[in-house]
Amino acid sequence: MAISRTFSTFLTKYQTDEPVMPFISKDLIMLMKSLLKKFIKEEILNDITALQMVRLDTTDKKARKQLKILDIGLGAEGIIKVSMDVLVILLLALLPGLCDTKLMADMRRSERQISRDLALGGKTAQSSTFNFLGLAKHAVDGNRNSNFLYGSCTHTNLENNPWWRVDLMGVYKISRVTITNRGDCCGEWLSGAQIRIGNSLNSNGNNNELAATIWSIPNGGTETYTFKHIKGRYVNIVLPGIFKILILCEVEVYSR
Numbered sequence: 001m002a003i004s005r006t007f008s009t010f011l012t013k014y015q016t017d018e019p020v021m022p023f024i025s026k027d028l029i030m031l032m033k034s035l036l037k038k039f040i041k042e043e044i045l046n047d048i049t050a051l052q053m054v055r056l057d058t059t060d061k062k063a064r065k066q067l068k069i070l071d072i073g074l075g076a077e078g079i080i081k082v083s084m085d086v087l088v089i090l091l092l093a094l095l096p097g098l099c100d101t102k103l104m105a106d107m108r109r110s111e112r113q114i115s116r117d118l119a120l121g122g123k124t125a126q127s128s129t130f131n132f133l134g135l136a137k138h139a140v141d142g143n144r145n146s147n148f149l150y151g152s153c154t155h156t157n158l159e160n161n162p163w164w165r166v167d168l169m170g171v172y173k174i175s176r177v178t179i180t181n182r183g184d185c186c187g188e189w190l191s192g193a194q195i196r197i198g199n200s201l202n203s204n205g206n207n208n209e210l211a212a213t214i215w216s217i218p219n220g221g222t223e224t225y226t227f228k229h230i231k232g233r234y235v236n237i238v239l240p241g242i243f244k245i246l247i248l249c250e251v252e253v254y255s256r
Contacts, residue, residue, distance in 0.1 A: 041065055117142070118174070119235065119253040123167040126246070127204070130155035139248040140166055146183030146220035146249045153182055153249040162246035163238040165205050172255045175229040177211065179237070180250035183220025189247060190214055193239045195225060197232035205234040222250070229255075 036045055040056070044063050048056075057063065124136035133148060134155025143152040156162040177195050181187050191214065198208025209232070212225035235253050239246045 039064055116254070117252045118168050118172055118255060119166045119251055123169065124165065125167075125204075126154060126156055126164040127162045128157040128159055130157055130245075134247070136164055139164060139251045141250075144180045144222060144250045146180055148182055148184055148247065148249075153247055156246045158243055158245050160242045160244065161206070161238060161240055162244050163204060163206050163236055164246055164248055164251070165234055165236045166251060166253070168233050168235065168253065171199060171231055171233050172253075173229040173231055174211070174235065174253055174255055176224060176226050176254040176256070177235065178222060178224045178250070178252040178254075179214060179217060179248065180222040181217040181220065182247045182249055185219070186245075186247065187217060187219035187221070189245055190217055190239070192241065193237050193246065196236040196238060197230040197234070199231070199233050201234065205236045206238045208232060208234060208236060220249075 033045060033048070036056070040063050044056075119140045120142050122140050124140055126136040129135060133151050134153065136154050138152050139154045141152060145152040147153075148155065154164055156164075174197050179190075179195075181190050193214040195211045195214070196206060196208040197211050198205065200208055209230050211227050211230055214223070214225070214237075217223045235251070237246065237248060237251065
């Protein structure tokens with residue numbers, strides 16, 4: 001009940017259709033401080049800033065009040081013994097607006113870097129091209145459609161050791177490659193293909209370090225190959241052997 005009463009005033013104030021953004025930040029800070037005072041020693045919270053509250057290490061037992069003096073309401077002591085950390089951390093997570101803009105920008109930038117497909121729209125090449133539907137650039141168009149006739153897959157001629165390559169236009173620590181196989185037929189043709197990564201264009205890049213071997217991707221399937229990071233600018237898919245055709249419907253490359 002004590003925690004509920006803390007929220008009550010805040011929630012009542014903002015049950016409105018009127019603009020609240022100019023004021024909500026200040027009130028959120030006051031709400032957070034009121035809640036933290038129920039768990040954290042007051043001397044730690046004196047003159048604390050919003051950013052310091054967000055960064056406060058609530059797992060530090062020295063910062064906590066003793067359970068016997070917590071004002072949290074009847075019957076709640078047992079719950080707090082196991083969930084105090086979760087409660088406080090959850091409240092912090094729900095109030096990202098308290099973080100300074102630079103910190104949030106750095107977090108968003110890091111998230112984009114982790115999730116960005118480095119191959120998307122990259123410069124591509126392949127050993128040969130069957131027809132206009134099978135251009136090398138189709139593997140980095142951001143479209144996983146696996147029907148070759150829809151024009152979003154690559155396709156080489158029947159040849160020995162066919163290959164495909166993307167130039168990332170920079171050196172990255174690559175640790176993950178995702179491949180989408182053809183779906184309307186011929187999925188088994190990709191079996192035995194190798195993912196190679198490096199900075200050399202000797203032999204068209206097909207001698208760069210072996211990252212992974214593709215043994216089986218079902219028709220239209222998408223598989224991710226994860227490995228210890230390899231530094232490189234070029235990512236090759238090469239299919240060793242005679243009388244082979246290489247078809248790829250999407251190749252995605254990630255640095256983490």
